[in-house]
Amino acid sequence: MDALLTMNIRRAFRDDVESLAGIEKEYPDYPAWGVKGLEAEFGNKHSVTLAAEEEKNIKGFINFWILPPGIQLNAIIVSRNSLRNKIASGLMNKMLEYAKKNFCREIDLEVNIKNEAAISFYNKMGFKKAGQRAKFYNGKDDAVLMKLEITSL
Ligand SMILES: CC(C)(COP(=O)(O)OP(=O)(O)OC[C@H]1O[C@@H](n2cnc3c(N)ncnc32)[C@H](O)[C@@H]1OP(=O)(O)O)[C@@H](O)C(=O)NCCC(=O)NCCS
Numbered sequence: 001m002d003a004l005l006t007m008n009i010r011r012a013f014r015d016d017v018e019s020l021a022g023i024e025k026e027y028p029d030y031p032a033w034g035v036k037g038l039e040a041e042f043g044n045k046h047s048v049t050l051a052a053e054e055e056k057n058i059k060g061f062i063n064f065w066i067l068p069p070g071i072q073l074n075a076i077i078v079s080r081n082s083l084r085n086k087i088a089s090g091l092m093n094k095m096l097e098y099a100k101k102n103f104c105r106e107i108d109l110e111v112n113i114k115n116e117a118a119i120s121f122y123n124k125m126g127f128k129k130a131g132q133r134a135k136f137y138n139g140k141d142d143a144v145l146m147k148l149e150i151t152s153l
Pocket residue numbers: 027030074075076077078079082083084085086087088089090111115116117118120121122124
């Protein structure tokens with residue numbers, strides 16, 4: 001069956017943290033929060049973590065901070081065996097619903113310049129490059145700052 005039809009997107013709970021951290025571990029080259037960092041997000045009143053699950057298995061998640069008039073997108077990550085099934089697109093679209101409900105007009109993020117998959121994905125979702133920070137990651141790789149302006153509020 002089409003993955004989109006079976007995917008459920010819901011708020012993540014503290015009990016999900018091990019599963020979320022497990023997905024992070026699939027990408028050792030990218031910054032990760034780990035169990036402690038993910039748990040800390042549940043104590044941040046601005047923070048929302050959403051999980052995408054198929055048949056009760058979490059396949060990806062997104063974390064963002066609602067800081068009207070904007071949203072800061074901190075993480076979006078999909079399990080390697082579920083890539084290119086529009087899971088990240090579904091998570092992003094759900095975040096956009098939160099943006100609209102909270103009168104947020106722009107989404108900001110930063111991404112490693114070498115992360116071509118993520119940059120392609122963000123471009124596909126309508127993000128534009130808004131700047132660059134030299135040697136932001138580990139004192140080596142530049143960060144690309146990207147922004148999505150929401151016009152349909
Ligand atoms: C970036 C990421 C979240 C995309 O997740 P995904 O669920 O595979 O993305 P989607 O299926 O929703 O992709 C939507 C569109 O984005 C673009 N895209 C996604 N992955 C791509 C890739 N590897 N190369 C080129 N374009 C890509 C495509 O246009 C794609 O549409 P298509 O499959 O019809 O061509 C995923 O690759 C990932 O988890 N990467 C590791 C973690 C990471 O880097 N996160 C971002 C920084 S926090």
